[in-house]
Amino acid sequence: MYLCTPMNKKILNLAVPSIVSNITVPLLGLVDTAITGHMGDARYIGAIAVGSMIFNVTYWLFGFLRMGTGGLTAQAFGAGNMQEALTTGIRSLMISTIIGVSIIILQTPLLSFAMWFISPEEDIMALSRLYCDICVWGAPATLGLFALNGWFVGMQDTKIPMAVSIMQNIVNIVLSLIFVYVFGMKMEGVAFGTVTAQWFGFLAGLLAMGKTARKTTIPVSVESLFDRTALSRFFSVNRDIFLRTIFLVAVNLYFIAAGAQFGGTILAVNTLLMQLFTLYSFVMDGFAYSAEALCGRYYGAGDSVSLRRAVRLVFLWSLGLTTLYTLAYVFGGQAFLSLLTDDSVVIAASAGFLPWAMAIPFAGIMAFVWDGIFIGMTLTKGMLLGTCVASFIFFATFFSLSPLLGNHSLWLAFILYLVSRGIVQSIYYRVSDSSKSLC
Secondary structure (H helix, E strand, O other), X not given: OHHHOHHHHHHHHHHHHHHHHHHHHHHHHHHHHHHHHOOOOHHHHXXXXXXXXXXXXXXXXXXXXXXXXXXXXXXXXXXXXXXXXXXXHHHHHHHHHHHHHXXXXXXXXXXXXXXXXXXXXXXXXXXXXHHHHHXXXXXXXXXXXXXXXXXXXXXXXXXXXXXXXXXXXXXXXXXXXXXXXXXXXXXXXXXXXXXXXXXXXXXXXXXXXXXXXXXXXXXXXXXXXXXXXXXXXXXXXXXXHHHHHHHHHHHHHHHHHHHXXXXXXXXXXXXXXXXXXXXXXXHHHHHHHHHHHHHHHHHHHOOHHHHHHHHHHHHHHHHHHHHHHHHHHHHHHHHHHHHHOOOHHHHHHHOOOHHHHHHHHHXXXXXXHHHHHHHHOOOHHHHHHHHHHXXXXXXXXXXXXXHXXXXXXXXXXXXXXXXXXXHHHHHHHHHOHHHHOOO
């Protein structure tokens, strides 16, 4: 009966649709890879991998459009200020449009730099450029959907983002298959299918936002959109999240690059083991979104009792799921790796590093949950500080121990990076004025 309490229902009603949405995200990449994998030339797979990585990293940098919007909207919702909640969403859409159009305008130098940095083979580079030249036109839609998803989370609704994500995947699958197998396109067909699906998702989200906004019957004025105080807070919050994201990107990209230094087999091992982290993050991100929505709502309402209860229960749910994940990895981790590859050399080499992957859930639990809480309460300076300190620990650990421990130093550095993020944020929460004012 404890699970049926109103707060637990709220947590699950927000978390479960978010988890479903997260699970559908990699389907886009899997479908594109599967289609190109049947084109009869391995270069197409490489080109999709390069092109997808370029856009994934680029869009990741602008994740503040979702997170910042979610936290600010949730606080306005909790305070009962529907006009500010709607204004925040529209303001975020304006910024996302500016950034998306800027990416299109600057696509030539940006793509040239990306190709120089990745340095793929010439034939793969040509195909990747073709893919990117088409997909770049989806930048405003993709970033706009970031803003819309954040707004819906702030409005305590994760079902609409889930529905949009599922529909977007279906459109992508159907159109990509039609373009490639009916119209005889190759790389262009996959790219056109992706771009069309991105715009479909954005327009569907925009229509849903309009339907929700009409219920408030509160007009949004131009003056409120460009209110100096609100804009200052908006950019301050998003600046902190953007800088934090740079640290996250640096650690994750270097993890891949450092693994490559130890040879192809170790790179393959690290790539496979990181899938265990990815699977865990799908669920934990769902509960982080739940924490973001509820903590932002109660913080905005000044409801300290509900805020503390939400924090406690999200941590309890996360602890239970983390325990289950750890047990699953301990008893089924090796079997899971065997599903991903039949390369006996890679499977054998992974055995010595599997315990590190088993440690990831408990190492990362605090970081995931605090991220959601901090976004909701817009304690973004704490997020930035935690990631900055953790990144320093990651690089210091790896560079000092890699000559002695090799790839084990990389995994140790990553585990310490996750743990230290959570510890720093825990301390910051305890000493911050925002949390004290509600206790």
